[in-house]
Amino acid sequence: MGILYSEPICQAAYQNDLGQVWQWVKTDNNYINIQDGFNGDTPLICACRRGHVRIVSFLLKRNANVNLKNQKERTCLHYAVKKRFTFFDYLLIVLLMPVLLIGYFLMVSKTKQNEYLVRMLLDAGVEVNATDCYGCTALHYACKMKNQALIPLLLQAHADPMIKNKEGESSLDIVKKLKFSQIELMLRKAS
Template sequence: GGMLYAEGPICQAAYQNDFGQVWRWVKEDSTYANVQDGFNGDTPLICACRRGHVRIVSFLLRRNANVNLKNQKERTCLHYAVKKKFTFIDYLLIVLLMPVLLIGYFLMVSKTKQNEAVVRMLLDAGVEVNATDCYGCTALHYACEMKNQSLIPLLLEARADPTIKNKHGESSLDIARRLKFSQIELMLRKAC
């Protein structure tokens, strides 16, 4: 079982943005691109999407990583790409650098752009946009919950359905309404 030995390291390497390690595993055996770790069923692609590592995502997709594999929470890589938040360190840098020549602002913009790039790549690779997780939530549910305004148009363009209800009986449209995100609500209404 070389496979058993690899599942931890390749997923960890993808999570930690260790491109060299990921490349070495996949080069040795292309099936490693779709290995699922024993702990929570994450694939290297899901791990890379959790952290927004664009280069690793792009590499894995070129090596035919399966975008529709689900982990134990029944989430695909798209759920994680959309759920990706700024980390505490990101915020710290943004706040500290904001006064300095707007570097913080540009950092924020570039992080947002990276996020969009990852989501776009996954959609182009044929990820099921309306896949639901164990809570019945689609990527659009999470995008609305997190007020991720830059990603919502991408999801809608890819035919995300704002009327799908999660296990609490709430649709993406309901979430936008409940959280009083009027611009998002407007976008979703147009898509209905």
């Protein structure tokens, strides 16, 4: 299940196979920014889709371009922010919740991992206000998902809450519509 890629390094990054990713990069460093034939994903975007922190870290250390966009005009940051728990994560969390709060700690750890991923991309110089084919920035998606952990990180990196998407909606409009008052205050201060 998931996505199939025409580029083996992209498939390896998506499947969290660091050994394979390393082999491809060792063979030819140009593979680091190769774009897949199907959807234009780079190995970095593939790793961000699944939240594979070790692979992202490896690619960034080898100067992967954080601002390359795929066919939907999304950067790796869009995917890192859009990353949700998988069905398997939810299943584990629900099954383990009664057992000494293991499920809760698993959920917290997954959330922290996502924050770390976004912070790594921001530190690497990803364009925080890059828009995708819908005119949405990473902040638009963080607001739609009510992600209280990521919104402050994006704002610290100078995400602009006033950028409007193709439907004419800014991130501020989204949080107003969702009646998300704490975040609305944060966005108002930043704008």
